[in-house]
Amino acid sequence: MLFKCKNCGGxxxxxxxxxxxxxxxxxxxxxxxxxxxxxxxxxxxxxxPLELPEDASAARCSxxxxxxxxxxxxxxxxxxxxxxxxxxxxxxxxxxxxxxxSNRVFTPSDFMSTKSLEQMExxxxxxWLYDFQAQYDFxxxxxxxxxxxxxxxxxxxxxxxxxxxxxxxxxxKVPVDASYQMDDSVMDLMEPYDYQALENFDxxxxxxxxxxxxxxxxxxxxxxxxxxxxxxxxxxxQQSLSGYGTMRPLRKNLNLQPKGAFYALLPVWRYRYRYRNxxxxxxxxxxxxxxxxxxxxxxxxxxxxxASVFALVTAxxxxxxxxxWML
Numbered sequence: 001m002l003f004k005c006k007n008c009g010g011x012x013x014x015x016x017x018x019x020x021x022x023x024x025x026x027x028x029x030x031x032x033x034x035x036x037x038x039x040x041x042x043x044x045x046x047x048x049p050l051e052l053p054e055d056a057s058a059a060r061c062s063x064x065x066x067x068x069x070x071x072x073x074x075x076x077x078x079x080x081x082x083x084x085x086x087x088x089x090x091x092x093x094x095x096x097x098x099x100x101x102s103n104r105v106f107t108p109s110d111f112m113s114t115k116s117l118e119q120m121e122x123x124x125x126x127x128w129l130y131d132f133q134a135q136y137d138f139x140x141x142x143x144x145x146x147x148x149x150x151x152x153x154x155x156x157x158x159x160x161x162x163x164x165x166x167x168x169x170x171x172x173k174v175p176v177d178a179s180y181q182m183d184d185s186v187m188d189l190m191e192p193y194d195y196q197a198l199e200n201f202d203x204x205x206x207x208x209x210x211x212x213x214x215x216x217x218x219x220x221x222x223x224x225x226x227x228x229x230x231x232x233x234x235x236x237x238q239q240s241l242s243g244y245g246t247m248r249p250l251r252k253n254l255n256l257q258p259k260g261a262f263y264a265l266l267p268v269w270r271y272r273y274r275y276r277n278x279x280x281x282x283x284x285x286x287x288x289x290x291x292x293x294x295x296x297x298x299x300x301x302x303x304x305x306x307a308s309v310f311a312l313v314t315a316x317x318x319x320x321x322x323x324x325w326m327l
């Protein structure tokens with residue numbers, strides 16, 4: 001499918017800064033007409049052949065520049081339940097990168113050049129969002145220590161308490177990425193997202209971006225979500241146990257019951273920067289602007305900086321020696 005402008009025939013895309021469909025050709029808003037059909041093998045707009053990964057559900061035609069959504073990959077079992085629309089456009093994502101790396105002395109000079117930034121793309125990454133109901137049964141032995149002094153004698157009193165906690169909690173939308181292309185640890189670092197902004201799926205949000213279908217079914221990834229919910233349950237329990245000097249668990253029983261899993265697309269700006277034949281990947285949360293990535297170090301800059309410092313130190317030492325000689 002393809003969104004065309006009813007005014008000029010251009011490709012209409014979702015513009016994050018406006019939160020509307022927008023035609024960059026005539027600047028029309030909400031002027032889209034949906035054209036369905038086509039396949040992932042051929043551009044629906046110009047007819048050119050497409051060379052895409054098998055899991056691509058939205059992409060850009062390299063010949064005409066149109067953003068395409070592939071009907072057969074957003075229908076039936078592959079249709080997402082939810083989508084979290086981009087809040088940051090490319091210019092805003094670039095600003096977040098610049099804010100993060102502009103003050104780093106040894107970053108290569110062309111890191112944020114216009115040519116390098118052509119490699120920056122907006123991706124909708126497939127996630128499973130899990131709901132759990134947690135019941136935590138805890139019994140432990142806590143101690144509180146009181147110390148006081150009378151004359152020359154110091155007294156220590158240790159009180160022992162039976163601590164019982166029965167905790168019920170609901171965890172909604174625990175995220176786990178379902179893409180082989182994305183590093184799990186990186187996607188975990190992209191959190192948190194504001195899930196209050198989730199929308200029912202509509203393909204219009206995909207226009208202007210790349211997207212993937214899920215590579216792993218919800219059953220395969222549930223254990224990762226369960227681990228996240230378990231860690232969150234433990235944090236809640238520990239918060240309720242404050243005020244004791246020590247705590248010895250006697251019984252801990254956490255029961256997590258799954259309540260459902262939802263297929264969702266979450267927004268990520270992805271920037272691939274190549275330096276000295278090595279790729280460096282950077283990610284910007286398309287909703288919050290959180291930046292993940294480690295910049296390469298420019299060897300010429302390091303050498304120049306070292307030489308400058310050496311020259312400065314040498315000059316200072318020379319002046320000091322001349323001053324001492326004059327004395």
